[in-house]
Amino acid sequence: MSKKIYISGISAISAIGNNVAENFDALINQKSGIGKITQLNTIHKNEIPVGEIKLSDKQLKEKLSITDNQAYTRTALLGITAVKEALKNAEISEINKYKTGIVSATTVAGMTSSEKFYLDFLNTDFYNDFIKTHEAADSTEKIADYFGIKEFMTTVSTACSSSANAIMTGARLIKNGLLDRVIVGGTDALSKFTLNGFNTLIILDREPCKPFDNERKGLNLGEAAAYLILESEDIVKKEHKKPLAELSGYANANDAYHQTASSPEGYGASLAMLQALENANLKPSEIDYINVHGTGTANNDLSEGRAMLKVFDNKVPKFSSTKAYTGHTLAAAGSLEAVYSVLSIQNKVIFPNLRFKNKIQEFNLIPETELIRNTDIKHIMSNSFGFGGNGTVLIISEINQ
Amino acid sequence: MIYINGAASISPQNSLDFNEFVKKMLEYEDDFLKSIKPDCKEYMKPIQARRLSKTVKNGIICSRIAMQQAEIEMPDAVIFGTGLGIVLDTEKFLEKMLKDKEEYLTPTSFIQSTHNTVAAQIAQKIKCHNYNFTYVNRGFSFESALLDAVMHIKEAKKNILIGGGDEMTEHYFHIIKKTGIWKQTPTKNTELLNYKTNGVLCGEAVSFFILSDEKKDETFAELKDIRMFYKPDNVSEIKTQIKDFLTKNNTEYSDIDLIITGHTGDKNNDAVFEAILSENLPETPAVYYKHLCGEFQTANAFAFWLANNIIKHQKYPDFIKLNDKNPEKIETVLIYNHYFNINHSLILLSRP
Numbered sequence: 001m002s003k004k005i006y007i008s009g010i011s012a013i014s015a016i017g018n019n020v021a022e023n024f025d026a027l028i029n030q031k032s033g034i035g036k037i038t039q040l041n042t043i044h045k046n047e048i049p050v051g052e053i054k055l056s057d058k059q060l061k062e063k064l065s066i067t068d069n070q071a072y073t074r075t076a077l078l079g080i081t082a083v084k085e086a087l088k089n090a091e092i093s094e095i096n097k098y099k100t101g102i103v104s105a106t107t108v109a110g111m112t113s114s115e116k117f118y119l120d121f122l123n124t125d126f127y128n129d130f131i132k133t134h135e136a137a138d139s140t141e142k143i144a145d146y147f148g149i150k151e152f153m154t155t156v157s158t159a160c161s162s163s164a165n166a167i168m169t170g171a172r173l174i175k176n177g178l179l180d181r182v183i184v185g186g187t188d189a190l191s192k193f194t195l196n197g198f199n200t201l202i203i204l205d206r207e208p209c210k211p212f213d214n215e216r217k218g219l220n221l222g223e224a225a226a227y228l229i230l231e232s233e234d235i236v237k238k239e240h241k242k243p244l245a246e247l248s249g250y251a252n253a254n255d256a257y258h259q260t261a262s263s264p265e266g267y268g269a270s271l272a273m274l275q276a277l278e279n280a281n282l283k284p285s286e287i288d289y290i291n292v293h294g295t296g297t298a299n300n301d302l303s304e305g306r307a308m309l310k311v312f313d314n315k316v317p318k319f320s321s322t323k324a325y326t327g328h329t330l331a332a333a334g335s336l337e338a339v340y341s342v343l344s345i346q347n348k349v350i351f352p353n354l355r356f357k358n359k360i361q362e363f364n365l366i367p368e369t370e371l372i373r374n375t376d377i378k379h380i381m382s383n384s385f386g387f388g389g390n391g392t393v394l395i396i397s398e399i400n401q
Numbered sequence: 402m403i404y405i406n407g408a409a410s411i412s413p414q415n416s417l418d419f420n421e422f423v424k425k426m427l428e429y430e431d432d433f434l435k436s437i438k439p440d441c442k443e444y445m446k447p448i449q450a451r452r453l454s455k456t457v458k459n460g461i462i463c464s465r466i467a468m469q470q471a472e473i474e475m476p477d478a479v480i481f482g483t484g485l486g487i488v489l490d491t492e493k494f495l496e497k498m499l500k501d502k503e504e505y506l507t508p509t510s511f512i513q514s515t516h517n518t519v520a521a522q523i524a525q526k527i528k529c530h531n532y533n534f535t536y537v538n539r540g541f542s543f544e545s546a547l548l549d550a551v552m553h554i555k556e557a558k559k560n561i562l563i564g565g566g567d568e569m570t571e572h573y574f575h576i577i578k579k580t581g582i583w584k585q586t587p588t589k590n591t592e593l594l595n596y597k598t599n600g601v602l603c604g605e606a607v608s609f610f611i612l613s614d615e616k617k618d619e620t621f622a623e624l625k626d627i628r629m630f631y632k633p634d635n636v637s638e639i640k641t642q643i644k645d646f647l648t649k650n651n652t653e654y655s656d657i658d659l660i661i662t663g664h665t666g667d668k669n670n671d672a673v674f675e676a677i678l679s680e681n682l683p684e685t686p687a688v689y690y691k692h693l694c695g696e697f698q699t700a701n702a703f704a705f706w707l708a709n710n711i712i713k714h715q716k717y718p719d720f721i722k723l724n725d726k727n728p729e730k731i732e733t734v735l736i737y738n739h740y741f742n743i744n745h746s747l748i749l750l751s752r753p
Contacts, residue, residue: 043503107515109537111495119499121576131580135484135698136516137539141743150631154545155538157486157516165534169549176552196498197511254479254524254533259512271530387512388521390533 005171006236006243009090009229010339011082014326015051015222019085024343027351028371032325034208034220042192048204050190051222051327071129074112076142079104079187082225083143086183090229098180098235101152102144103170105162105186107331109136112191139187152179160386162186164334164394168250170230180235185227185335195221201260209296211321212367214358219295222327226336245342248397249280255389261299266307268391273311273381276393284312286379289350291337293383294321295328304385305365320367324354334384334392341380341396348374403554403624404753407467407611410706411436411459412694413604419710423718426693430589433569434604434695454487456568456607460519461526463609464562470619471611476562478532479520480549482542484698486516488570540740543702544629550612551627559614565702566607582741593666593692601665604695608702616753621709625749626650632743636676639745646747654681658728661704663738664689665696687723701738701746708734712752
């Protein structure tokens with residue numbers, strides 16, 4: 001059984017780019033993807049900014065050679081687009097050469113299409129194939145079928161920590177000897193349902209969000225898909241691969257406090273961080289950088305900050321939230337930020353936290369606001385916390401030569 | 402070794418008490434089967450009982466009963482599998498949003514609509530800060546939860562609370578009916594296998610279990626193994642999967658004392674079960690269960706409840722028999738289910 005879990009491929013499609021290279025370019029050039037809604041037909045178009053992917057469904061289909069009359073939800077299209085890049089990046093051509101599975105996360109699932117046709121489905125004789133794409137499994141099955149993955153599949157939905165959890169499940173499947181290789185990540189397209197849901201909670205900033213700033217007014221929603229290829233030690237050896245990074249630790253803990261709010265002291269968050277460190281067999285002082293959950297809501301940033309202070313005994317490492325670039329991409333956030341963490345390690349950079357001005361008055365925590373280059377990063381912590389108290393922390397490490 | 406030390410289910414049958422359950426099958430003639438309404442008093446305040454959605458409520462009750470049976474207060478993990486999540490609250494929010502053109506919305510049904518609500522509410526209720534997870538993969542949802550629990554026990558955890566469940570609503574039924582996968586007219590559950598029509602009778606249930614590394618006096622069964630396989634090309638691939646699964650577990654077809662199949666009353670759907678029964682297990686006692694709870698993504702969690710109770714009580718009622726063969730002993734039980742030939746799963750249980 002594999003003791004180490006290697007990351008041998010990454011992918012990303014988000015508001016700041018349609019592939020990893022474009023995402024990286026925006027991150028180092030501090031180009032935010034938050035802007036006006038163009039794809040979604042909503043009354044909030046001019047009032048609520050989001051992190052939207054600039055390609056239409058039709059364009060996404062064209063790139064994937066899927067004919068326009070086929071019922072693929074935006075969630076599935078983003079997922080396929082990203083998995084394609086991840087497989088290419090990991091130089092995998094024969095998918096079933098090893099026992100390969102997929103663990104994919106989504107929260108919105110087929111709602112992006114269901115909300116367009118729902119009343120017609122319900123009240124009239126109207127019928128089209130999107131009647132069958134509502135379930136969360138749909139996007140995962142579409143990805144699996146597109147690439148011919150048969151060995152194993154499952155779908156995770158734990159709100160904002162979904163794809164961090166998908167990564168954790170994938171790693172455990174390899175460690176338990178059930179799979180040799182697993183595609184892990186998440187996909188969530190923007191929907192009116194999600195936008196209005198978050199809007200009723202009064203946690204959407206009407207301006208581009210300001211994570212960890214004292215004047216933060218809420219989050220921006222975004223859409224994305226991001227996947228990683230996890231491989232066992234055996235495969236890496238057999239294929240003489242040079243993995244990009246190692247997934248050295250993970251933990252899942254629950255805040256058990258409130259369905260939509262974090263506990264003031266961030267109890268669940270600190271548990272997840274501590275357990276991830278233990279899982280990676282690392283001391284807090286060995287973490288070089290934290291890609292924080294940092295949504296920009298009053299509640300999250302305060303409770304996450306307090307949890308970090310506790311875990312790191314007031315010596316919090318360098319940290320930043322990349323959600324100021326992409327928005328909160330919900331089920332894709334954990335894997336997107338894991339991909340960004342791999343990029344940090346590969347390129348020895350720390351991406352800045354955009355739009356930060358004043359530190360939160362309750363504590364003395366200042367995120368990185370300038371791009372840091374040529375910095376040695378051995379271990380990164382990546383945080384994901386969400387509704388239902390679900391919290392998952394990943395630790396991504398440089399390959400130990 | 403993995404033991405099931407608690408098993409509770411709320412379904413269209415009297416499944417909260419196995420001795421009541423075996424006495425008689427509750428009969429329905431309806432579009433779909435609905436779970437009985439449990440008495441919530443013991444488990445939550447009336448205001449909560451009114452506010453919480455059916456699946457969350459039934460999940461809280463079943464999880465509590467399973468934990469009481471297993472005599473544990475705090476599980477090392479809470480894992481739930483659901484194909485659709487909280488459908489009624491999703492519909493409430495969606496319909497209001499569409500009808501009122503995105504105005505006058507309130508958050509309550511949105512908050513409850515997320516797939517992870519059941520596992521999250523259970524954690525909140527018992528203040529469980531441990532691993533908390535929700536799988537949402539159609540007919541693999543419960544099975545994924547089960548596999549995750551197996552991994553946890555292998556990773557040296559002790560007691561894992563897992564469940565599976567889905568809810569059916571009038572609106573969801575009406576919409577999906579158009580696809581033709583469901584019976585188009587009200588169906589008598591007692592006559593399920595006698596219908597010549599296409600389509601399955603759908604339903605709902607929620608079940609919870611405690612999986613443990615420790616055998617107790619009250620242990621229901623031992624879980625030997627679980628396997629999922631996706632969209633098999635043909636019956637021969639299915640047979641290879643079953644044979645391989647049994648071989649890995651040092652089991653022969655002839656060792657199986659009882660097989661539980663996922664017969665739905667739809668000929669196309671049931672053809673693979675018939676093929677396996679007639680060609681590989683012609684002499685084996687066989688039972689089915691979807692006339693009891695209906696078909697849905699996590700119906701197999703109900704089958705898992707059934708299998709556990711059959712092994713523990715060493716008996717089962719006549720109304721679940723598929724053939725007239727009777728086992729001398731019930732030591733080894735195989736559950737073979739599939740969900741619309743997309744998600745196939747095998748679960749092997751034995752007497753502890």
